[in-house]
Amino acid sequence: MNYTKAAFVALPVLALAGAWWIMSAGPDRDRPGPDADRERAAAVEVGRVSRQDIKDIAEYTGTLRARSEFTLAPRVSGRIRSLRVDIGDTVEKGDIVAELDDEEFALEVDEARAALDVARAELEDAEARRDVREREFERLERLREQGVVSEEEYDVGASEAAAARANVRVQNSVVAQRQAALRAAEVRREYTRIRAEWNGEGGSDVRYVGERHVDEGANISSNDPIISLLDMDALRGVTFVADRDFARMRPGQSVEVQSDAWPGETFPGEVRRISPQLQEDTRQARVEVDVPNEEGRLNPGFFVTMRITVEELEDARVIPLDALTRHGGERGVFLVEELDAEEAGESDGADGEEREADKKVRFVPVTVGVRTRDYAQILDPDIEGQVVTLGQHRLGDGSRIRITDEI
Numbered sequence: 001m002n003y004t005k006a007a008f009v010a011l012p013v014l015a016l017a018g019a020w021w022i023m024s025a026g027p028d029r030d031r032p033g034p035d036a037d038r039e040r041a042a043a044v045e046v047g048r049v050s051r052q053d054i055k056d057i058a059e060y061t062g063t064l065r066a067r068s069e070f071t072l073a074p075r076v077s078g079r080i081r082s083l084r085v086d087i088g089d090t091v092e093k094g095d096i097v098a099e100l101d102d103e104e105f106a107l108e109v110d111e112a113r114a115a116l117d118v119a120r121a122e123l124e125d126a127e128a129r130r131d132v133r134e135r136e137f138e139r140l141e142r143l144r145e146q147g148v149v150s151e152e153e154y155d156v157g158a159s160e161a162a163a164a165r166a167n168v169r170v171q172n173s174v175v176a177q178r179q180a181a182l183r184a185a186e187v188r189r190e191y192t193r194i195r196a197e198w199n200g201e202g203g204s205d206v207r208y209v210g211e212r213h214v215d216e217g218a219n220i221s222s223n224d225p226i227i228s229l230l231d232m233d234a235l236r237g238v239t240f241v242a243d244r245d246f247a248r249m250r251p252g253q254s255v256e257v258q259s260d261a262w263p264g265e266t267f268p269g270e271v272r273r274i275s276p277q278l279q280e281d282t283r284q285a286r287v288e289v290d291v292p293n294e295e296g297r298l299n300p301g302f303f304v305t306m307r308i309t310v311e312e313l314e315d316a317r318v319i320p321l322d323a324l325t326r327h328g329g330e331r332g333v334f335l336v337e338e339l340d341a342e343e344a345g346e347s348d349g350a351d352g353e354e355r356e357a358d359k360k361v362r363f364v365p366v367t368v369g370v371r372t373r374d375y376a377q378i379l380d381p382d383i384e385g386q387v388v389t390l391g392q393h394r395l396g397d398g399s400r401i402r403i404t405d406e407i
Contacts (some may be wrong), residue, residue, distance in 0.1 A: 041402040044361075044391035046336055047320035049384050054318060054377060056311035056370040058248070062239030064259075064291065064302040066230040069210065070198065074100060075191045077221045085209050085227060091196040093205040098194040098226055105189035112185040116178035123171035130164035137161040194226060204233050210300070235298055237269060237289035239306055246285050248310040249274050255289050256307040259298065267291060267298060271308060311370070318375040323387040327363045327397070334361040334395050336386035336403075361388055363397040 078100035085097045140157040143149040196207060207229040214226055237257060241249055255269035268291075275286040289306055291298065323333045336359050369377035388395065395401070 041400040042391055042394040043404045044334075044388045044395070044401045045405040046386040046403055047323055047389045048386055049317065049319050049378070051315050052318050052375065053312070053314050054316050054370060054372055054375060055309045056248075056313065057372060058241070058245045058308045058310050060239040060241060060287075060306050060308065062237050062289075062304055062306055064235045064237055064257075064298055064300055064304055066210070066232055066300045067234045067236050067290075068198070068231040069228060069300070071213075071225040071228045072097060072194055072196065073223045073225050074098075074194055074220060075222055076100065076105070076188055077219075078102075078192060079219050080214060080216050080226075083212070083214070083216045083226070085212075087209055087212055089209045090206050091209065091229065093196060093198065093207075095196045096193050097196055100192035100194075100220075102189050102192040105185070105192055108185040109182065109189055112178065112182035116175065116182050119171065119174045119178040123168070123175050126164070126167045126171040130161075130168045133157075133161040133164035196229060198229070206233075208232055230300060232293055232296060232300070235291045235293050235300060236272075237291050237304060237306055239287050239289070240279075240282065240284035241274075241287050243278055243283050243285075245310065246274075246278065249285075249287060249308070250310075254309045255291075256309075257289070257291050257298075258305045258307070259302045261299075261302060262297065267293075269306065313370060313377065316370070316377045317379075317382070318377050319383075319387050320389050321371065321374055321376050322389040324366075324368065324376055325388075325392040327392075327395075330363075330365045331368070332363055332365040333383070334388040334392055334399075335364045335383055336360075336388065336401070337362055339400070359403065360398055360400045361395055363395075 080098055081101050082099045083097070084095075084099075085091055091097055137157045137160070140149055140154050144151075144154045198207070208231075209227050210230040211228045212226075213228075214220060214224070220226070237255070249271060251271050251274065253271040255271060257267040257269045258265070259267075269289045271287060272290045273286075273288040278285045287308075289308075319333060324331065325333065327334075339360055364381065364383060366378050366383070367380040369379045371377070388401070390405075391401075
Protein backbone atom coordinates (compact mmCIF):
# COMPACT_ATOMS: atom_id res chain seq x y z
CA MET A 1 0.00 0.00 0.00
CA ASN A 2 2.92 2.36 0.68
CA TYR A 3 4.38 1.48 -2.76
CA THR A 4 1.15 2.59 -4.45
CA LYS A 5 1.17 5.97 -2.75
CA ALA A 6 4.81 6.45 -3.79
CA ALA A 7 3.92 5.75 -7.44
CA PHE A 8 1.12 8.31 -7.39
CA VAL A 9 3.52 10.91 -6.03
CA ALA A 10 6.36 10.08 -8.51
CA LEU A 11 4.23 10.31 -11.66
CA PRO A 12 3.37 14.04 -11.40
CA VAL A 13 6.96 14.82 -10.57
CA LEU A 14 8.25 13.01 -13.67
CA ALA A 15 5.64 14.76 -15.85
CA LEU A 16 6.70 18.17 -14.61
CA ALA A 17 10.35 17.34 -15.19
CA GLY A 18 9.62 16.21 -18.76
CA ALA A 19 7.70 19.39 -19.56
CA TRP A 20 10.55 21.50 -18.22
CA TRP A 21 13.07 19.62 -20.40
CA ILE A 22 10.98 20.05 -23.58
CA MET A 23 10.55 23.76 -22.98
CA SER A 24 14.22 24.27 -22.30
CA ALA A 25 15.73 21.98 -24.94
CA GLY A 26 13.19 22.40 -27.76
CA PRO A 27 14.09 25.95 -28.90
CA ASP A 28 17.77 25.13 -29.07
CA ARG A 29 17.00 22.04 -31.12
CA ASP A 30 14.83 23.88 -33.70
CA ARG A 31 17.06 26.96 -33.97
CA PRO A 32 18.69 27.17 -37.47
CA GLY A 33 22.33 26.33 -37.44
CA PRO A 34 24.98 28.07 -39.54
CA ASP A 35 24.39 25.66 -42.52
CA ALA A 36 20.57 25.58 -42.45
CA ASP A 37 20.10 27.85 -45.47
CA ARG A 38 22.68 25.92 -47.45
CA GLU A 39 20.95 22.63 -46.67
CA ARG A 40 17.67 24.02 -47.97
CA ALA A 41 19.31 25.00 -51.32
CA ALA A 42 18.84 22.20 -53.88
CA ALA A 43 22.02 20.92 -55.51
CA VAL A 44 21.72 21.18 -59.32
CA GLU A 45 23.76 21.16 -62.49
CA VAL A 46 23.40 23.97 -65.00
CA GLY A 47 24.17 24.81 -68.60
CA ARG A 48 24.25 28.03 -70.59
CA VAL A 49 21.95 29.58 -73.16
CA SER A 50 24.13 30.00 -76.26
CA ARG A 51 24.12 30.80 -79.96
CA GLN A 52 25.09 27.99 -82.32
CA ASP A 53 24.64 26.71 -85.86
CA ILE A 54 22.41 23.65 -85.63
CA LYS A 55 20.80 21.17 -87.99
CA ASP A 56 17.20 20.04 -88.02
CA ILE A 57 17.54 16.28 -88.43
CA ALA A 58 14.77 13.80 -89.09
CA GLU A 59 15.72 10.25 -88.14
CA TYR A 60 14.26 7.23 -89.92
CA THR A 61 15.04 3.55 -90.26
CA GLY A 62 15.28 1.78 -93.58
CA THR A 63 16.98 -0.88 -95.65
CA LEU A 64 19.92 -0.77 -98.03
CA ARG A 65 19.45 -2.14 -101.52
CA ALA A 66 21.74 -2.50 -104.50
CA ARG A 67 21.70 0.48 -106.82
CA SER A 68 20.81 -1.94 -109.59
CA GLU A 69 19.89 -5.58 -109.39
CA PHE A 70 18.95 -7.75 -112.33
CA THR A 71 18.65 -11.39 -113.28
CA LEU A 72 20.51 -13.09 -116.11
CA ALA A 73 18.37 -15.52 -118.09
CA PRO A 74 18.89 -17.39 -121.38
CA ARG A 75 17.02 -16.38 -124.52
CA VAL A 76 16.77 -19.99 -125.65
CA SER A 77 15.86 -23.27 -123.98
CA GLY A 78 18.37 -25.99 -123.27
CA ARG A 79 20.44 -27.92 -120.75
CA ILE A 80 23.07 -26.08 -118.71
CA ARG A 81 26.40 -27.55 -119.71
CA SER A 82 28.53 -25.35 -117.44
CA LEU A 83 27.97 -22.69 -114.81
CA ARG A 84 31.11 -20.66 -114.21
CA VAL A 85 30.12 -18.46 -111.25
CA ASP A 86 28.64 -18.82 -107.80
CA ILE A 87 27.31 -16.62 -105.00
CA GLY A 88 29.73 -13.82 -104.06
CA ASP A 89 31.79 -14.02 -107.26
CA THR A 90 32.52 -10.91 -109.27
CA VAL A 91 31.92 -10.71 -113.00
CA GLU A 92 32.91 -8.14 -115.56
CA LYS A 93 30.83 -6.87 -118.39
CA GLY A 94 30.91 -9.38 -121.26
CA ASP A 95 32.07 -12.37 -119.20
CA ILE A 96 30.50 -15.74 -120.04
CA VAL A 97 28.81 -16.96 -116.87
CA ALA A 98 27.07 -20.10 -118.21
CA GLU A 99 26.83 -22.25 -121.34
CA LEU A 100 24.02 -24.39 -122.72
CA ASP A 101 24.33 -27.46 -124.92
CA ASP A 102 24.58 -26.13 -128.47
CA GLU A 103 24.50 -29.24 -130.69
CA GLU A 104 21.11 -28.47 -132.20
CA PHE A 105 22.03 -24.84 -132.69
CA ALA A 106 25.29 -25.87 -134.37
CA LEU A 107 23.28 -28.04 -136.79
CA GLU A 108 21.03 -25.09 -137.57
CA VAL A 109 24.10 -23.02 -138.37
CA ASP A 110 25.44 -25.75 -140.69
CA GLU A 111 22.06 -26.04 -142.45
CA ALA A 112 21.81 -22.28 -142.89
CA ARG A 113 25.35 -22.12 -144.24
CA ALA A 114 24.63 -24.93 -146.74
CA ALA A 115 21.46 -23.20 -147.88
CA LEU A 116 23.45 -20.04 -148.42
CA ASP A 117 26.00 -21.92 -150.54
CA VAL A 118 23.17 -23.30 -152.70
CA ALA A 119 21.68 -19.84 -153.11
CA ARG A 120 25.01 -18.40 -154.13
CA ALA A 121 25.51 -21.17 -156.71
CA GLU A 122 22.04 -20.53 -158.15
CA LEU A 123 22.91 -16.85 -158.31
CA GLU A 124 26.05 -17.62 -160.30
CA ASP A 125 23.99 -19.78 -162.69
CA ALA A 126 21.40 -17.04 -163.08
CA GLU A 127 24.11 -14.46 -163.80
CA ALA A 128 25.61 -16.75 -166.45
CA ARG A 129 22.22 -17.23 -168.17
CA ARG A 130 21.64 -13.50 -168.03
CA ASP A 131 24.96 -12.83 -169.75
CA VAL A 132 24.08 -15.34 -172.52
CA ARG A 133 20.62 -13.82 -173.07
CA GLU A 134 22.04 -10.30 -173.18
CA ARG A 135 24.65 -11.29 -175.82
CA GLU A 136 21.96 -12.97 -177.92
CA PHE A 137 19.76 -9.91 -177.67
CA GLU A 138 22.65 -7.67 -178.77
CA ARG A 139 23.16 -9.91 -181.85
CA LEU A 140 19.44 -9.70 -182.68
CA GLU A 141 19.62 -5.91 -182.51
CA ARG A 142 22.42 -5.89 -185.12
CA LEU A 143 20.58 -8.33 -187.38
CA ARG A 144 17.39 -6.28 -187.04
CA GLU A 145 19.28 -3.22 -188.27
CA GLN A 146 20.33 -5.28 -191.31
CA GLY A 147 16.76 -6.49 -191.82
CA VAL A 148 17.68 -10.14 -191.36
CA VAL A 149 15.38 -10.97 -188.35
CA SER A 150 11.70 -10.29 -187.92
CA GLU A 151 10.14 -8.13 -185.28
CA GLU A 152 8.72 -11.23 -183.61
CA GLU A 153 12.17 -12.79 -183.20
CA TYR A 154 13.51 -9.49 -181.86
CA ASP A 155 10.72 -9.24 -179.24
CA VAL A 156 11.30 -12.82 -178.10
CA GLY A 157 15.02 -12.11 -177.59
CA ALA A 158 14.28 -8.91 -175.63
CA SER A 159 11.84 -10.75 -173.37
CA GLU A 160 14.29 -13.55 -172.65
CA ALA A 161 17.06 -11.06 -171.77
CA ALA A 162 14.73 -9.19 -169.40
CA ALA A 163 13.67 -12.45 -167.75
CA ALA A 164 17.31 -13.42 -167.23
CA ARG A 165 18.05 -10.10 -165.55
CA ALA A 166 14.99 -10.49 -163.31
CA ASN A 167 16.08 -13.99 -162.32
CA VAL A 168 19.44 -12.60 -161.19
CA ARG A 169 17.66 -10.10 -158.96
CA VAL A 170 15.56 -12.91 -157.49
CA GLN A 171 18.62 -14.99 -156.76
CA ASN A 172 20.32 -12.00 -155.12
CA SER A 173 17.31 -11.74 -152.81
CA VAL A 174 17.51 -15.46 -152.05
CA VAL A 175 21.17 -15.10 -151.16
CA ALA A 176 20.40 -12.20 -148.86
CA GLN A 177 17.66 -14.25 -147.24
CA ARG A 178 19.98 -17.18 -146.71
CA GLN A 179 22.61 -14.87 -145.24
CA ALA A 180 20.08 -13.51 -142.77
CA ALA A 181 19.03 -17.04 -141.84
CA LEU A 182 22.67 -17.94 -141.23
CA ARG A 183 23.19 -14.88 -139.01
CA ALA A 184 20.03 -15.75 -137.06
CA ALA A 185 21.25 -19.32 -136.54
CA GLU A 186 24.64 -18.05 -135.41
CA VAL A 187 22.97 -15.61 -133.00
CA ARG A 188 20.81 -18.38 -131.56
CA ARG A 189 23.90 -20.47 -131.10
CA GLU A 190 25.60 -17.54 -129.39
CA TYR A 191 22.61 -17.32 -127.06
CA THR A 192 23.75 -20.60 -125.55
CA ARG A 193 26.64 -18.62 -124.07
CA ILE A 194 25.05 -16.47 -121.35
CA ARG A 195 27.09 -13.31 -120.88
CA ALA A 196 27.04 -10.70 -118.15
CA GLU A 197 25.60 -7.74 -120.01
CA TRP A 198 23.95 -4.60 -118.68
CA ASN A 199 23.13 -1.12 -119.82
CA GLY A 200 23.73 2.23 -118.17
CA GLU A 201 26.59 4.66 -117.87
CA GLY A 202 28.74 5.33 -114.83
CA GLY A 203 30.02 3.03 -112.15
CA SER A 204 32.46 0.23 -112.66
CA ASP A 205 32.21 -2.71 -115.03
CA VAL A 206 32.11 -5.15 -112.11
CA ARG A 207 29.02 -6.76 -110.63
CA TYR A 208 28.56 -9.27 -107.80
CA VAL A 209 26.65 -12.52 -107.98
CA GLY A 210 23.89 -12.17 -105.41
CA GLU A 211 22.04 -15.43 -105.97
CA ARG A 212 22.30 -18.58 -108.09
CA HIS A 213 19.00 -20.10 -109.17
CA VAL A 214 20.07 -23.29 -111.03
CA ASP A 215 22.79 -25.92 -111.12
CA GLU A 216 24.74 -27.51 -113.93
CA GLY A 217 22.78 -30.14 -115.84
CA ALA A 218 19.40 -28.50 -115.28
CA ASN A 219 17.04 -28.10 -118.23
CA ILE A 220 15.74 -24.57 -118.43
CA SER A 221 13.43 -22.63 -120.68
CA SER A 222 14.05 -19.22 -122.16
CA ASN A 223 13.81 -16.42 -119.60
CA ASP A 224 14.27 -18.78 -116.64
CA PRO A 225 16.59 -17.02 -114.13
CA ILE A 226 20.12 -18.34 -113.77
CA ILE A 227 21.87 -15.83 -111.50
CA SER A 228 21.21 -12.35 -110.12
CA LEU A 229 23.82 -9.61 -110.37
CA LEU A 230 24.24 -6.67 -107.99
CA ASP A 231 25.85 -3.28 -108.46
CA MET A 232 27.38 -2.52 -105.04
CA ASP A 233 29.61 0.46 -105.85
CA ALA A 234 26.73 2.59 -104.64
CA LEU A 235 23.74 1.44 -102.62
CA ARG A 236 20.23 2.77 -102.32
CA GLY A 237 18.76 3.38 -98.89
CA VAL A 238 14.98 3.07 -98.85
CA THR A 239 12.83 4.52 -96.08
CA PHE A 240 9.30 5.79 -95.67
CA VAL A 241 8.68 9.32 -94.40
CA ALA A 242 5.63 10.36 -92.42
CA ASP A 243 3.47 13.21 -93.66
CA ARG A 244 4.76 15.58 -90.96
CA ASP A 245 8.24 15.51 -92.56
CA PHE A 246 7.24 14.90 -96.17
CA ALA A 247 6.90 18.59 -97.06
CA ARG A 248 10.43 19.28 -95.74
CA MET A 249 12.13 16.62 -97.87
CA ARG A 250 14.15 17.77 -100.87
CA PRO A 251 16.48 15.94 -103.30
CA GLY A 252 20.08 16.76 -102.46
CA GLN A 253 19.68 16.86 -98.67
CA SER A 254 22.61 15.30 -96.82
CA VAL A 255 22.12 12.05 -94.91
CA GLU A 256 24.10 10.22 -92.24
CA VAL A 257 23.71 6.45 -92.49
CA GLN A 258 24.44 4.17 -89.53
CA SER A 259 24.42 0.38 -89.39
CA ASP A 260 24.73 -2.07 -86.51
CA ALA A 261 27.37 -3.84 -88.61
CA TRP A 262 29.71 -0.87 -87.99
CA PRO A 263 28.87 0.52 -84.53
CA GLY A 264 29.81 4.14 -83.99
CA GLU A 265 30.51 4.83 -87.67
CA THR A 266 28.51 6.96 -90.07
CA PHE A 267 28.42 6.81 -93.86
CA PRO A 268 27.49 9.80 -96.03
CA GLY A 269 24.47 9.76 -98.29
CA GLU A 270 22.19 12.07 -100.24
CA VAL A 271 18.46 12.15 -100.80
CA ARG A 272 17.95 11.25 -104.46
CA ARG A 273 14.29 10.47 -105.06
CA ILE A 274 11.04 11.25 -103.25
CA SER A 275 7.76 9.62 -104.16
CA PRO A 276 5.13 12.25 -105.05
CA GLN A 277 2.39 10.39 -103.20
CA LEU A 278 1.83 8.96 -99.74
CA GLN A 279 0.57 5.41 -99.37
CA GLU A 280 -3.02 5.32 -98.23
CA ASP A 281 -2.60 2.57 -95.66
CA THR A 282 0.47 4.03 -93.89
CA ARG A 283 0.32 7.74 -94.85
CA GLN A 284 4.01 7.56 -95.66
CA ALA A 285 6.02 8.36 -98.79
CA ARG A 286 8.97 6.42 -100.16
CA VAL A 287 12.31 8.23 -100.01
CA GLU A 288 15.46 6.87 -101.68
CA VAL A 289 18.96 7.82 -100.57
CA ASP A 290 22.14 7.27 -102.61
CA VAL A 291 24.92 5.84 -100.42
CA PRO A 292 28.44 5.57 -101.94
CA ASN A 293 30.07 2.22 -101.22
CA GLU A 294 33.41 2.18 -103.02
CA GLU A 295 35.07 0.30 -100.16
CA GLY A 296 32.31 -2.33 -100.10
CA ARG A 297 31.73 -2.10 -96.33
CA LEU A 298 27.97 -1.92 -96.68
CA ASN A 299 25.79 -4.63 -98.18
CA PRO A 300 22.30 -4.86 -99.61
CA GLY A 301 19.82 -5.90 -96.95
CA PHE A 302 21.49 -4.01 -94.08
CA PHE A 303 19.00 -2.45 -91.66
CA VAL A 304 20.15 1.14 -91.19
CA THR A 305 19.28 4.38 -89.46
CA MET A 306 19.18 7.41 -91.75
CA ARG A 307 19.51 10.88 -90.23
CA ILE A 308 18.32 13.32 -92.87
CA THR A 309 19.29 16.99 -92.51
CA VAL A 310 16.10 18.77 -93.49
CA GLU A 311 17.24 22.27 -92.46
CA GLU A 312 20.37 24.08 -91.28
CA LEU A 313 19.97 27.03 -88.89
CA GLU A 314 22.66 29.64 -88.31
CA ASP A 315 23.19 31.47 -85.01
CA ALA A 316 20.20 29.84 -83.31
CA ARG A 317 19.46 30.44 -79.62
CA VAL A 318 19.84 27.02 -77.98
CA ILE A 319 19.89 25.38 -74.57
CA PRO A 320 21.10 21.92 -73.51
CA LEU A 321 18.34 19.46 -74.29
CA ASP A 322 18.37 18.23 -70.68
CA ALA A 323 17.25 21.67 -69.52
CA LEU A 324 13.74 21.18 -70.92
CA THR A 325 11.24 20.14 -68.26
CA ARG A 326 7.59 20.43 -67.34
CA HIS A 327 6.27 22.40 -64.39
CA GLY A 328 2.68 23.26 -63.59
CA GLY A 329 1.54 21.62 -66.83
CA GLU A 330 3.79 23.82 -69.00
CA ARG A 331 7.00 23.07 -70.85
CA GLY A 332 9.87 25.36 -69.99
CA VAL A 333 13.19 25.79 -68.21
CA PHE A 334 14.39 26.83 -64.78
CA LEU A 335 16.38 30.00 -65.40
CA VAL A 336 19.11 30.73 -62.85
CA GLU A 337 18.96 34.15 -61.20
CA GLU A 338 20.98 35.95 -58.55
CA LEU A 339 19.55 36.37 -55.06
CA ASP A 340 18.46 39.89 -54.18
CA ALA A 341 20.04 41.73 -51.23
CA GLU A 342 17.51 40.53 -48.66
CA GLU A 343 17.70 36.93 -49.83
CA ALA A 344 21.49 37.09 -49.95
CA GLY A 345 21.53 38.35 -46.35
CA GLU A 346 19.45 35.41 -45.22
CA SER A 347 22.00 33.13 -46.87
CA ASP A 348 24.98 34.64 -45.06
CA GLY A 349 26.88 32.30 -42.82
CA ALA A 350 27.32 32.73 -39.11
CA ASP A 351 30.52 34.70 -39.70
CA GLY A 352 28.80 37.10 -42.11
CA GLU A 353 30.49 35.72 -45.30
CA GLU A 354 28.18 35.62 -48.33
CA ARG A 355 27.76 32.20 -49.88
CA GLU A 356 28.18 33.06 -53.57
CA ALA A 357 27.19 29.54 -54.69
CA ASP A 358 23.60 30.04 -53.51
CA LYS A 359 21.25 31.29 -56.26
CA LYS A 360 17.59 30.89 -57.11
CA VAL A 361 15.60 29.81 -60.17
CA ARG A 362 12.60 31.11 -62.03
CA PHE A 363 10.47 28.85 -64.17
CA VAL A 364 10.11 30.25 -67.71
CA PRO A 365 7.70 28.65 -70.24
CA VAL A 366 9.38 28.41 -73.66
CA THR A 367 8.50 27.75 -77.28
CA VAL A 368 10.82 25.09 -78.70
CA GLY A 369 11.91 24.93 -82.32
CA VAL A 370 14.45 22.47 -83.71
CA ARG A 371 15.79 19.71 -81.50
CA THR A 372 19.07 17.90 -81.95
CA ARG A 373 20.62 15.13 -79.91
CA ASP A 374 22.17 17.65 -77.51
CA TYR A 375 20.38 20.96 -77.93
CA ALA A 376 16.94 22.52 -78.33
CA GLN A 377 16.26 25.77 -80.14
CA ILE A 378 14.36 28.40 -78.12
CA LEU A 379 12.07 30.52 -80.29
CA ASP A 380 10.47 32.48 -77.46
CA PRO A 381 11.17 34.20 -75.07
CA ASP A 382 14.59 35.79 -75.51
CA ILE A 383 16.30 34.19 -72.51
CA GLU A 384 19.95 34.44 -71.53
CA GLY A 385 22.22 33.12 -68.83
CA GLN A 386 22.16 29.73 -67.14
CA VAL A 387 19.47 27.05 -67.03
CA VAL A 388 19.18 24.00 -64.79
CA THR A 389 20.02 20.73 -66.56
CA LEU A 390 19.85 18.29 -63.63
CA GLY A 391 17.77 18.34 -60.48
CA GLN A 392 14.61 20.03 -61.84
CA HIS A 393 12.36 17.57 -60.00
CA ARG A 394 13.37 19.20 -56.69
CA LEU A 395 12.64 22.75 -57.82
CA GLY A 396 9.76 25.16 -57.89
CA ASP A 397 9.46 28.75 -59.02
CA GLY A 398 11.77 30.75 -56.76
CA SER A 399 13.63 27.77 -55.28
CA ARG A 400 17.13 28.35 -54.06
CA ILE A 401 19.89 26.26 -55.62
CA ARG A 402 23.48 25.34 -55.12
CA ILE A 403 25.37 24.73 -58.37
CA THR A 404 27.51 21.61 -58.25
CA ASP A 405 28.55 21.43 -61.88
CA GLU A 406 28.23 23.49 -65.06
CA ILE A 407 28.09 22.12 -68.59
